[in-house]
Amino acid sequence: MQTTQVVPLGDRPAWKALGAHFQQIRDKHLREFFEEDPTRGERLVVETGGILLDYSKNRINDETLKLLVQLAAESGLREKIEAMFRGDKINITENRAVLHVALRAPKSESIVLDGEDVVLAVHTVLEKMSGFAERVRSGEWKGYTGKKIRNVVNIGIGGSDLGPVMAYEALKHYSQRDLNFRFVSNVDGSDFAEAVQDLNADETLFLVASKTFTTQETMTNAHSAREWALAGLGGDEKAIAKHFVAISTNAKEVGKFGIDIENMFGFWDWVGGRYSMDSAIGLSTMVAIGPENFRAMLAGFHEMDVHFRTTPFEKNLPVLLGLLTVWYTDFFDAQTVAILPYEQYLKRFPAYLQQLTMESNGKRVTLDGTHVTTETGPIYWGEPGTNGQHSFYQLIHQGTRLIPCDFIGFYKTLNPLGRHHDMLMANVFAQAEALAFGKTAEQVKAEGTAGWLVPHRVFEGNRPSNTILADCISPEVLGKLVAMYEHAVFTQGAIWNIDSFDQWGVELGKVLATRILGELESAAESGGSHDSSTNSLIRKYRKNK
């Protein structure tokens, strides 16, 4: 077990200093911060590879930043970053390396893990994926009856679904439009039924994406897909090879399913599910946008990796993002972070980040197994703007909770249409401004508002946000944005000294349902081996199903 030894969080000098410092500035208003330093909006900004982070509308001053950066150093962040990039087995509870950074390392680099150059292995799979993607895109890959493939259905769940769906939606503009893409994840049969209801089996290709190839939902959907395809193709088992490919680390199970190993795209146990959209799990993305665009996305990821690894913490975009989250979570008791992309193509980005952040840092023990002494991973949530403005923003503006927000906007749109983009971006800037500065009772009165109405129309302000800007949504920019959040999550995990790369809570869910399924399906009435509530619910279901 190789881990960086650090002193407990509460004993780190910077942590103690932050506690005292928090008492001094906890009530200070962003209005005052900006009045004291008119250059703040230009100073508290970092930019790398065209991604700009304006973090000036946060409840911090130079002292806060100094202490947060010191905390990162005292938490061994630098050493932990190196350990990850080197391939140390930092996922200690699964005894695994954490090398998603190798998935986007250029061919010229080499990372040796257990005697194997994993970068070489990555590029071998990328080549195989590219050849396959080209054949499907060009129409060279034919279905069993000789027809071109028109529909690509990705079957996967969790990390084998959320990244592919998010990336497909984000990069739809770059996709080959004569191919239809569908994503099936839920074991609820309606998901599969709706995904294929208007498709013909002879033009449909299934990508079965599962690291383990044993996940109940995915295997159930894959078997239903197999039956559906065989029914539509005359029942010849040989048809399977033309209509199913697998993305997995488990060749044995893939073979058992009947998929030709030639049509399997591999990855490795050092790629966590939620960190896998840039591995073979991204095959649907590559078929959609083409190998060249996929490589541009990988280059974007890599550029952010290099920035994270080499830039001093005070100028390091993911480190700053991560530290600010620790600041609000542990000192201001903020429970959530809102992700607010002002870009319709990023409509699945908040859902994607929910898994990345909450599965990674939803942990309550440190690496040495002792209970943490602070709150850890906050709840991430969000919706694209401006839609969210017409629903939940009310609570962010005038509710009782502190909700730090990440606004994500772009200088350019891929679909210029009259004044739409200026209007969209005016809303980003206006929301961040209103949240920070609010509207005082004096301002409300000066507008002629009746006295009794004034409290209702006052906005306290002092609600923090980051504004993240980039040129326009593109494969490269998407890679940078995802890597930025991956490394912000890493930074938080390093401060809390937790294992951000296991997911025992998810594993539990995989086991629990199996036992009850037997009771739901068996002919004999269950003896009632559960608590009275579960027993009674099972009885009700059996009676009414």
Ligand code: G6Q
């Ligand atoms: C991700 C999680 C989880 C996983 C799914 C699917 O980090 O481990 O979301 O991706 O449970 O697992 P398989 O890819 O093995 O089917």
